[in-house]
Amino acid sequence: MRVELTDILKRYGKTTALNVPKWTLDEGEIVGLVGSNGAGKTTFLRLVLDLLQPDYGEITLDGQPVSKSVDWKVRTGSYLDESFLMGFLTISEYLQFTGSIYGFQNGTTERALESFASFLPPRTGDDGNKLIRELSSGNSKKVGIVAAMFIRPGLLILDEPFASLDPPSQIRLKRCLLTLARESGTTMIISSHDLGHVTEVCSRITVLDEGHIVKNEKTSSATLSELQTYFSS
Amino acid sequence: MNSIRGLDTYRLLIRNQWRTMRRSTRSGHNLFMWIVLGVMVAYATFTLFVLGFFFDRFSIILFPSEEPVLVVNKFLLAGFLSLFFIRFLFQKTPRMILSPYLHLPIKKRHLVAFFQASSLLTIHNIYPLLFFIPFWMRFVRPEHTVISSSLWLASILLLMGASHYGNLVLRSLLARRAAWFYPLMALLVVVAIVDETSGQGLTSTISAYMFAQILSEGALSFGLICGVFFILAAWSSIMLMRTLRKPLASSSGATTKRTKFRVPARYGITGQLLHLEILLMWRNRRPRHYLFLSLMFSTMYLVVMMASERVYGGAIFDGLIGLFASGGLALNYGQLMFSWDSRHFDGILARNITFKQVVHAKLLLLQLSCLVLFVISLPLFLWFKPELLVVHFAFLFYNAGITTILVMELASRNLSPVDISQSGSFFNYEGFSAKHWLWFIPTALPPTLFMIAVQDNLIVGLVFLSSIGLVSLLATDMWTNYFANALTRRKYIMAEGFRKHAR
Incomplete structure (x- = not known):
């Protein structure tokens, strides 16, 4: 799925949250969005998902403006924060519900989830009876991320997916993302503060600073040290 | 130290406390x-x-x-x-x-x-x-x-x-x-x-x-x-x-109810969304109380109203009885719709669900609630006031057709979040604003005033009341499109308001 931002301007009062004259993401690319707190990463992702209205400019997914069409939603999986979860459902109920709105039958949902089973919290016994709001923040995040991935979307959008996950889960998540990209050709936008993980997974890094794109480069063996130098300066 | x-x-x-008060009143209402x-x-x-x-x-x-x-x-x-x-x-x-x-x-x-x-x-x-x-x-x-x-x-x-x-x-x-x-x-x-x-x-x-x-x-x-x-x-x-x-957080396992039933896939997305709304109502403390409150209106409260001697304002009482007996859930729970979804509103917006599907499911739930409450309160009418059966029947159509629409008009303007799972006290009117109280006037006043106006020719009046309800009920698809368009226009401002719960 191709993503294109043109002349995007988003302000909160007098503060410019995001100012992007031009930014494109080609089909199958994985871009890592990095930047300090308040740099505009979440605003960027919310704008792409049509959760915020830009003051100016247009965002298109495969040429369709996100604000004028909803067709892109069927091919988009996303998890930004806990507002994407339904805390009063069990893990299975939530995943079944997500599957059903993307046209999966019950059996198909379970089959689609098999690839992500090692990353999901347990769904049997007492754990399976727990509501999502009763899970730890790390486990509930895993549920949200899997719900965005198992539908095998054309575009996957994740906001700080590695934060608050334990180290084994971070490694499993990296594997899941790379497998999804290889098997389904999913285009991804992943924001993260973890420079190590994001340079491992992403083919391109976009650095945001105070709402402006200050770097937008293909990942290479030198990217990690360059980013570390940039953020420590 | x-x-x-x-x-x-x-x-x-x-x-x-002063800062909290100033900042909550400054942003809450418009000049009107x-x-x-x-x-x-x-x-x-x-x-x-x-x-x-x-x-x-x-x-x-x-x-x-x-x-x-x-x-x-x-x-x-x-x-x-x-x-x-x-x-x-x-x-x-x-x-x-x-x-x-x-x-x-x-x-x-x-x-x-x-x-x-x-x-x-x-x-x-x-x-x-x-x-x-x-x-x-x-x-x-x-x-x-x-x-x-x-x-x-x-x-x-x-x-x-x-x-x-x-x-x-x-x-x-x-x-x-x-x-x-x-x-x-x-x-x-x-x-x-x-x-x-x-x-x-x-x-x-x-x-x-x-x-x-x-x-x-x-x-x-x-x-x-x-x-x-x-x-x-x-x-x-x-x-x-x-x-x-010992904090009062109600998120412990002891307070949550588990109801396991699945809606077959053949009922489509409307069935799934209806199922979701029922689970939301049942598994969260605050909406669950609204459910019981509506049941009380349709049972205990009804008994008191029907048992009391009505020297003055009989027609007003009849109107209120008709309104609440079958329309209790629509009036109570319905007015906070979308605010109930405030914690997962972004998730709804970003997913493959259209507002048309969401509104259709919510309207259907409100309409069905009128029918269910009608049936529950029917024996009380037969027992206490059989002469009011005709009012009850006419208001079933009025509530299902008109009250639900008026309530949805209010609900589609909700901007305040409601924390459904962490209610610290029993009746904490979170999510309510002045417009909810004011909206009661156009919702409850017209049918009660109408009952006064037609009390000398009650049957004709009730036929009219139920007819407009029925016509509106038949126009559900039109209303669905109307609200879906309104929500599409207001979605950014609603989402912004609902996100405040995280701050």
Whole structure:
């Protein structure tokens, strides 16, 4: 799925949250969005998902403006924060519900989830009876991320997916993302503060600073040290 | 390191409370809403003041042979019991968040003392005074000694305080044992019916005796009132102190209900969304209470309304009975729709669900609720007032067709989040704003006024009422498109409002 931002301007009062004259993401690319707190990463992702209205400019997914069409939603999986979860459902109920709105039958949902089973919290016994709001923040995040991935979307959008996950889960998540990209050709936008993980997974890094794109480069063996130098300066 | 001094604590808490108040009122309403509210407040103030100051002119109509003070004395206890009930339903528990202070070097007793004192700043402690102060100045003070009239006024203030702290105690108890609410309500209704129907007027006899004794400087009644006040104030302080030590978070497994049933895929996305809404209602404390409240309206409340003698305003009562008997859930739960979804609203917007599907499911739920409540309350109509069956039947169509649409119009403008799972008290009107109260006027007034207008030709009127309901019901698809378009326009502002819960 191709993503294109043109002349995007988003302000909160007098503060410019995001100012992007031009930014494109080609089909199958994985871009890592990095930047300090308040740099505009979440605003960027919310704008792409049509959760915020830009003051100016247009965002298109495969040429369709996100604000004028909803067709892109069927091919988009996303998890930004806990507002994407339904805390009063069990893990299975939530995943079944997500599957059903993307046209999966019950059996198909379970089959689609098999690839992500090692990353999901347990769904049997007492754990399976727990509501999502009763899970730890790390486990509930895993549920949200899997719900965005198992539908095998054309575009996957994740906001700080590695934060608050334990180290084994971070490694499993990296594997899941790379497998999804290889098997389904999913285009991804992943924001993260973890420079190590994001340079491992992403083919391109976009650095945001105070709402402006200050770097937008293909990942290479030198990217990690360059980013570390940039953020420590 | 020492705790900060009591005076500094109170100064800090007052400053933060003031900021909270200023920032919540500044953003809440638009100018029109402020004007409407201002007019209503001015009207209510004027009415209460006139009623208090010129009470003799009103009491002479209903109780021509009795002194105004004796008339008021008779109804004081019942009045304060009603005030207690009003508080229980409508008074907000002050939303002062204590948890940010708990880890700071502040003594808990200072926090509790401040909370207890600041909680008194509520409108329910002001409007009774608009009646009692002018009444006291005009009728009590001139006729009695300084001591006896002062004792009378002090008793009024203490009873107001007692109803205030009693309400906090009851809420705290119910927050721990929510199931107590229903037997308590049933007990209250039974006591009220017995007192009313037995013709004894026990409450008014006790009230008249107590306040007559106070006016003759009797210490017993005044001491009793003082005792009740201090016991309730101390009790609510102790309960609050316990809450600080053991937070009331309701997210423990013990309070959540599990209902396992799946909606077959053949019912499509509407079936899935309906299932979701029912689970939301059942598994979350606040919406679940709205469900039970609606059941109460359609059962216990209905019994009281139908059993009482209706000398005046029979048509109004019939209209209200019709409206609430089948439309209770639509009116109660429906008005906060979308706010119930505030915690996962972004998730709905980003997923493969259209507003048309969401609205369709919500309208269907409200319409079905009218039918279910109609069936539940049907035996009560057959038992108590078979002659009102025709009203019940006509209002089924009116509620399903018109009330649901009016409620959805309000709900599609909701901007305030509701924390459905973490309700700290029993009735905490989170998510409510002035427009919810004002909206009751166009929702409830037209059908009740219509019932008055057609009371001489009831059948024709009811046929008309049910017909417009039926026509609107048949136009559900049109309404669905209308609301879906409205929500598409408002989605950004709604999402922005709902996101505030995370801040």
